[in-house]
Amino acid sequence: MSDNARPRVSRRRLLAGGAGLAVAAATGGGGYALGRGHGRAAPVEAPAPALHQFVTRPDLAVPVVDVTATGPTAPGLVFLTPAAGAGGRGPLLVDGAGQPVWFRQVTGPGVIAIDARVQRLAGEPVITWWEGTIDPEYGIGAGEFVIVDRSYQEIRRLRAPGPVPADQHDLILTPQDTAIFFAYEPVAADLSAMGGPADGALVDGVLYEVDIATGRVVLRWLARDHIALSESYAEPSGRIPYDYLHANSVEVDRDGSLLVSARHTWAIYKIDRASGAVRWRLGGKKSDFAIGPDAAFAWQHDARRRSDGTIGLFDNEAGITARASASRGLILAVDETRRTARLVRGLAHPDSLLAPSQGSLQELPRRGSLVGWGQQPRFTEYAADGTLVAAGALPADNGSYRAYKFEWSGTPTDHPAVTAVREGRVTVHASWNGATAVTRWRVRAGAQPDKLTLATTADRTGFETAVPINGSPTFVAVDALDRTGAVLGTSPVTTVPSPPV
Known part of the structure; x- marks a missing residue:
C-alpha cells in the first residue's frame, strides 16, 4: 500500500485510545518519564538544598547540581535539562563545581525543555533543545525545537512539516544546514498478527530531514515501510495505539547513511539515506551481527558513532520489562564486513543504577565519556580507560533526559x-x-x-x-x-x- 493510500489516525483518536502510552511513559516503556515512579529504579538521596536562591535573580528557580571530581576531567560545561520536581524547568549549563552558568526557565502549564546541546548552524556554534508538553495522561509529546546563538537569542523554532508535532527524542543539525528529527505519526493498522485488533492503530516513527532556512522536506522516511511489527519486544494492548518501534536517536554516519536507535526493537539500524533501505540491524530479533558475550543490549537510547569507529549507546536494560538489575554506558567494536560486534567497555555507575527510561552516552575529548543516567538524576564522567573521574547529581525528584559536556562561550545581550x-x-x-x-x-x-x-x-x-x-x-x-x-x-x-x- 502506498503512503498516500494508508489511512491515518487523527491525533484526537490517538489520544482517545492512548492511555497505554501514558503507562509506558510513566513506567519507562515509552522512553520518557516525568516522575520517579518506576519500582525497579534504586532510590537516590536528594542534595540539600534542592534549589538555588539568588538575590539578583529571584525569578529563577534553579535546581542545585552537586558535582564531585576525583580525577582530571574534560574541559567544558555540563548541559542538562531539569524537567521534573520542584523548581524551574529548562536548559541549564553548570560548571565543573556544579555552579549555574546559564539557565533559561521555560514557562506555561506542563511545558518542559529537554536535550539541550551544542551544535553548529551555518558554521557557528548554537544551542538546540526541544520545548513543549508531554501529556501526563497519554505520554504523547507536542513541541518544537529551539535554536539560539552565542548571545542566547533565538535564531529559529523548528516544527514538523507533517500532521503531528515534532517528537522530543532527537535533533541533528547537519553541515548542509538541514535538521533531522522524528515525528510519531498515528496510522490505522491491522495488528492481528501481533495479537491485537485487525482494525487497530500503531504509532509510526517518521524521520524527517528538512532545510532549516526554507522548511523544504529533504527526506521523509517511514519506519513501517522498512521495519516489521514482528521485530518489536512491545506488545499491542487492546485499543491502545501500538508503539512498536519507539525510535529515540538518529546519527549521520561517516558514509552519510543514518544510524537510528529503536528502543522497542532493541536494535540499531543503518539506513541508506537515498533509498531508505535498511542496510543492517545491530541487535534485536533480526540482528545481522554476531554479538559477543556481554555486548547485547535492551531498551537502549542514544546510539552514536565514536571517533575511533566504535558505537556507543546507553544500555537501559529496562523498559516495559527488566532484563538486568543495572543500566550501563556501552561501547561496541562493530565490524561491518565480518558482521561481528564485541564489547569494548561497559561504563557502570558505582551505585549500580537502573534507569528504565532516558539516558545518554557522549564521547568527550581524548576518548573519555559522559554518561547521563536519564530517569535517575545522575551523570558520570569517565576517562578513556573507563576510570570514573567525576560524578554529578540533580535533586532526587528531578531528572535530565540526557547529559552532555561542551566547551561553550556565551555573551548575553542584556546587562549584568x-x-x-x-x-x-x-x-x-x-x-x-x-x-x-x-x-x-x-x-x-x-x-x-x-x-x-x-x-x-x-x-x-x-x-x-x-x-x-x-x-x-x-x-x-x-x-x-x-x-x-x-x-x-x-x-x-x-x-x-x-x-x-
Whole structure:
C-alpha cells in the first residue's frame, strides 16, 4: 500500500485510545518519564538544598547540581535539562563545581525543555533543545525545537512539516544546514498478527530531514515501510495505539547513511539515506551481527558513532520489562564486513543504577565519556580507560533526559544584574546569566547616580557573587571584567537601601 493510500489516525483518536502510552511513559516503556515512579529504579538521596536562591535573580528557580571530581576531567560545561520536581524547568549549563552558568526557565502549564546541546548552524556554534508538553495522561509529546546563538537569542523554532508535532527524542543539525528529527505519526493498522485488533492503530516513527532556512522536506522516511511489527519486544494492548518501534536517536554516519536507535526493537539500524533501505540491524530479533558475550543490549537510547569507529549507546536494560538489575554506558567494536560486534567497555555507575527510561552516552575529548543516567538524576564522567573521574547529581525528584559536556562561550545581550543589601554594612550582589568570560566584578558606588567611583573589585565566585563594600553609598553599579580587565558589560545603577532609623 502506498503512503498516500494508508489511512491515518487523527491525533484526537490517538489520544482517545492512548492511555497505554501514558503507562509506558510513566513506567519507562515509552522512553520518557516525568516522575520517579518506576519500582525497579534504586532510590537516590536528594542534595540539600534542592534549589538555588539568588538575590539578583529571584525569578529563577534553579535546581542545585552537586558535582564531585576525583580525577582530571574534560574541559567544558555540563548541559542538562531539569524537567521534573520542584523548581524551574529548562536548559541549564553548570560548571565543573556544579555552579549555574546559564539557565533559561521555560514557562506555561506542563511545558518542559529537554536535550539541550551544542551544535553548529551555518558554521557557528548554537544551542538546540526541544520545548513543549508531554501529556501526563497519554505520554504523547507536542513541541518544537529551539535554536539560539552565542548571545542566547533565538535564531529559529523548528516544527514538523507533517500532521503531528515534532517528537522530543532527537535533533541533528547537519553541515548542509538541514535538521533531522522524528515525528510519531498515528496510522490505522491491522495488528492481528501481533495479537491485537485487525482494525487497530500503531504509532509510526517518521524521520524527517528538512532545510532549516526554507522548511523544504529533504527526506521523509517511514519506519513501517522498512521495519516489521514482528521485530518489536512491545506488545499491542487492546485499543491502545501500538508503539512498536519507539525510535529515540538518529546519527549521520561517516558514509552519510543514518544510524537510528529503536528502543522497542532493541536494535540499531543503518539506513541508506537515498533509498531508505535498511542496510543492517545491530541487535534485536533480526540482528545481522554476531554479538559477543556481554555486548547485547535492551531498551537502549542514544546510539552514536565514536571517533575511533566504535558505537556507543546507553544500555537501559529496562523498559516495559527488566532484563538486568543495572543500566550501563556501552561501547561496541562493530565490524561491518565480518558482521561481528564485541564489547569494548561497559561504563557502570558505582551505585549500580537502573534507569528504565532516558539516558545518554557522549564521547568527550581524548576518548573519555559522559554518561547521563536519564530517569535517575545522575551523570558520570569517565576517562578513556573507563576510570570514573567525576560524578554529578540533580535533586532526587528531578531528572535530565540526557547529559552532555561542551566547551561553550556565551555573551548575553542584556546587562549584568545587581542588587544591594544592607545588613550592618552594604553587600553588593552581582550576576550575569549566561556570561562565560567574567572573571571579576568591579563595584562602583557614590552619593549620586552619575558620579560613581571605584569601591572595590572581587573575583567571580559562582553564578552570583556577593561583594561587601565600605561606607554608606546611596547608589551602586557593577562592571563585569574578563581576565584582562576589559569591561564586558555594566549593570544599571541601583539604589542602596537606607540604613534603619
